[in-house]
Amino acid sequence: MDQFYLKNAALYQTYVDKVDPTKPQAHFMNLAPRPTKEAADSSNPNMSIGVRIRPMLADDIASGFPCAVYPRPHDPTAKQQTIDLHDLYNHPRRPRPIFKSSTHKLQHVFDASASTSDVYNEVVRDLVVSAADGKLGTLFTYGQTSSGKTFTVTELQKLAVADLLDRHAELHVTVVELAGNVAFDLLNQRERIAVREDASGTTQLVGAIQHQITDKDQGIELLERAMSFRRAAPTLKNPASSRSHCICRIKVTQPATHTQGFLYMVDLAGSEIARDVTEHGPELMRETRENNVSLSVLKDCIRQRALAATSKKKVHVPIRESTLTKILKHVFDPEENQECKTVVVACLNPSLADVASSKNTLRYAELLGKMD
Numbered sequence: 001m002d003q004f005y006l007k008n009a010a011l012y013q014t015y016v017d018k019v020d021p022t023k024p025q026a027h028f029m030n031l032a033p034r035p036t037k038e039a040a041d042s043s044n045p046n047m048s049i050g051v052r053i054r055p056m057l058a059d060d061i062a063s064g065f066p067c068a069v070y071p072r073p074h075d076p077t078a079k080q081q082t083i084d085l086h087d088l089y090n091h092p093r094r095p096r097p098i099f100k101s102s103t104h105k106l107q108h109v110f111d112a113s114a115s116t117s118d119v120y121n122e123v124v125r126d127l128v129v130s131a132a133d134g135k136l137g138t139l140f141t142y143g144q145t146s147s148g149k150t151f152t153v154t155e156l157q158k159l160a161v162a163d164l165l166d167r168h169a170e171l172h173v174t175v176v177e178l179a180g181n182v183a184f185d186l187l188n189q190r191e192r193i194a195v196r197e198d199a200s201g202t203t204q205l206v207g208a209i210q211h212q213i214t215d216k217d218q219g220i221e222l223l224e225r226a227m228s229f230r231r232a233a234p235t236l237k238n239p240a241s242s243r244s245h246c247i248c249r250i251k252v253t254q255p256a257t258h259t260q261g262f263l264y265m266v267d268l269a270g271s272e273i274a275r276d277v278t279e280h281g282p283e284l285m286r287e288t289r290e291n292n293v294s295l296s297v298l299k300d301c302i303r304q305r306a307l308a309a310t311s312k313k314k315v316h317v318p319i320r321e322s323t324l325t326k327i328l329k330h331v332f333d334p335e336e337n338q339e340c341k342t343v344v345v346a347c348l349n350p351s352l353a354d355v356a357s358s359k360n361t362l363r364y365a366e367l368l369g370k371m372d
């Protein structure tokens with residue numbers, strides 16, 4: 001596919017240049033227009049979905065792949081923002097490749113010019129306020145490998161800590177890495193820990209040390225120390241690819257009222273498709289398989305949780321099938337009665353080389369928007 005895209009990069013660009021972004025969906029080369037995808041439900045005040053499109057990096061540009069992801073200009077009056085994705089296909093009965101676009105609508109879209117502070121102010125601050133009020137807040141970033149998840153979540157963690165300290169909260173942080181179903185404490189020399197449900201059904205990180213954060217600099221130092229213990233390996237797509245999920249949990253206590261909230265900030269391992277793993281050795285392949293299994297359980301939980309929101313029948317959400325979803329139980333459990341706000345930031349690498357993965361990421365982001 002890469003060779004096909006590279007060979008037709010100039011043709012692709014001529015199609016992209018002809019796109020009229022005011023149309024609901026751009027279609028060229030005699031393709032019949034399709035109805036625009038059903039907009040995601042943005043009415044749930046406890047769930048926000050954002051998409052962050054990282055810039056094309058020097059390496060992306062040097063590799064010759066054009067940009068495939070085009071956010072439309074921000075419309076402050078609209079409930080949802082629009083992204084167009086342009087792809088190119090071979091058609092057996094046509095002399096030239098076919099250009100095909102899809103339109104995706106999401107609550108919050110951050111283009112390549114947006115800073116992490118913009119993401120924080122628009123979607124994460126509310127979550128932090130909620131945790132400071134004694135509730136549960138969860139942020140997770142997901143997307144294909146090298147889409148900017150770690151870049152985004154690392155900076156958001158620091159902004160959240162600074163904001164919580166400004167709110168005079170007492171903070172205790174735990175940072176855990178999940179390689180498949182095995183959990184390690186990143187603030188205790190990668191000691192292995194256990195993930196268990198207690199009698200009340202709450203998931204506990206047994207053996208993980210909670211470190212108090214006393215000021216911003218010490219908080220940043222702790223978070224950076226945790227990141228330095230994270231497993232990373234060079235891959236075809238990312239010279240410093242995180243090979244695991246990373247969960248940063250901040251316990252937020254208000255000394256005046258004794259309320260206790262939790263903020264979870266989760267950097268998911270990158271999803272990798274067959275093309276991304278052609279140069280993986282056996283160890284990287286094993287990690288990829290394990291990560292893909294837990295991401296797949298996560299997707300099942302997302303799908304089933306969305307179904308549970310609309311079905312009158314009891315729907316099974318397979319929360320216990322992976323350690324990751326056990327830790328995120330409060331997000332997916334339809335029986336959960338503690339108020340929980342969730343923010344998902346789907347990350348995209350805009351290169352045409354990754355367009356199939358980007359489409360998947362956007363589809364799941366739209367599905368998440370339907371969780372009620």
Ligand SMILES: Nc1ncnc2c1ncn2[C@@H]1O[C@H](COP(=O)(O)OP(=O)(O)OP(=O)(O)O)[C@@H](O)[C@H]1O
Nearest residue numbers: 054055145146147148149150151238241242269270
């Ligand atoms: N918004 C951004 N602005 C500038 N550079 C970015 C941005 N987002 C990501 N990058 C760069 O893109 C590259 C990949 O980002 P990152 O490592 O965060 O991806 P990832 O999704 O966590 O990948 P993996 O799943 O493989 O760990 C890094 O070099 C990072 O610095």
